[in-house]
Amino acid sequence: MNDKIVDIIIPDDEDFKINPLILLIGMGSFLLIVLAINNYQNIPNVEINPFLLISITIVPLMMIGFFTKKYVQSKSIHIFTPGGYFWSTLMLNVKTVLLPITNRDSKSVSVYYLIIPLGGGAIPNWLPYFGGGRDGFMVVNKRLVIDLGGNVFVAGTPIKITVNELFPTLRKEVMSHKLFKGNPDKVPIYYVDLSMKVRDSDLGRENTNNEHSKLTTVGEIRQRYLSNIQYSKYLEEEVANRRSIERALNDALNNRRTIRREREDENNNENDRM
């Protein structure tokens, strides 16, 4: 009977408060500085090309900066999705967007989306590294986000798109996010709209756009949805162009009318004088 009792020993894994990396760097620096001070009069100095010195000092330091960033990211919380994707995140500046939608059946649906900046990190006993949004943004249906009390699980496979392929309201919200920087065509957006549990048959819809739908797979429907958004972006631009042409033509017409009226007035005045 005693064999079956499980004694759970929970060691305190927080007892070593100083990061080993800091210890390693500190001790090594101290040792070499002491050696340098003690021996600077006995051992002759060496000569070295300054660029070579730069290559062996600055370059590793730059690399250290890069890898330290990765190290901090590795120690911070993660957001992960099916398909083997994961990002470090601070889970700060997360935006909740409410989309009140009336669908084709005239039913109103409230859809909540989260805009999560990806990248950045913070670990205990270490300098914080901010910089959320550097690895892009995750735009995800709120229902698919599960906070595990540290890491965050997003239960849907993301599609990598740009901000231009987002639903117009979401596009505006992402572009107005304070951490959104850079070229909108290059900032990656990881869009999650469907659960990983969704099968092709679950998305079956008898009629789409009052016609019998020929779309059968999740991939086809998603592709159609995203191309529709692209198309709406194109239409928005076309409407804006047409309106500017319309405005220009109206202005030109009004100018001509004014000129004609002025000429007529001048002629009338001349006739009156005659």
Add this chain to the structure above:
Amino acid sequence: MNFNRARKKYLKRFSKEMSGENEVPVNSIVIYIFGTIFISILLAILTQKIVKPVVINPFLLLLMIFLPSITLVYLVFLSIKYFNLRIFSDRYSFAAIYTDLKDAPIQTVKDFNNNKIDFSIIPLGGAIVRDFIPLRGGGREGFLVVDKNLAMNLGGTIFVMSDLIVTTVEALPTELRVRIENHSLYKPYTKIYFGAIEKRIDGMSINEYLEMQNNLVIRDFWALYDAVELYNEHLEKMLNVSDSHVKRLKNYE
């Protein structure tokens, strides 16, 4: 205005962008490292006779060379592990060589009610990164011992749907203890991350929670789909109106 043609044109452009044809298969770190070293050495060779050499204390030089190098090696090691994270749980994330639960060894244990539970035993640590030097060494960060039913394959990563307890091998049931101690990667005093209690969200297991949300997510998806189509119809009408206005204005001219 041929809307179908415009639609096809944008679908084609979109498909090309999504295909990832322009992606470089080489790891970006390799490019950064070798690129910067190459440029610096090139500058050093080219300016060898022009620029005067600098005088420096040898120990100071050692400090400037070896210290960053040691730190760099350590950080590269950590970064490789980061790029290779395979297992995620509530708070932890681990690098591991296993990407599929099927490959991990299993030990069956009887619980208090004589029910059989299959535990997967996964050595933690070690990594294999694409287009990079392989880094082995599984087991250095301990072992993950988790009820097989509480772990989910996510296609390249494993999601542990359990609250993990950090413990030692002595605290495990006899069968598990013997199995881990006989593991080729086992080292004494190693940490054991033990998962047997299911993580619950609003009183439901994660699978139950996702099943519950499934229909609502699909409803949201179709709502957005409809909204985009209705918006496009509205824009097409606006475009037609604008077109007719433009034609009328041109004719008027």
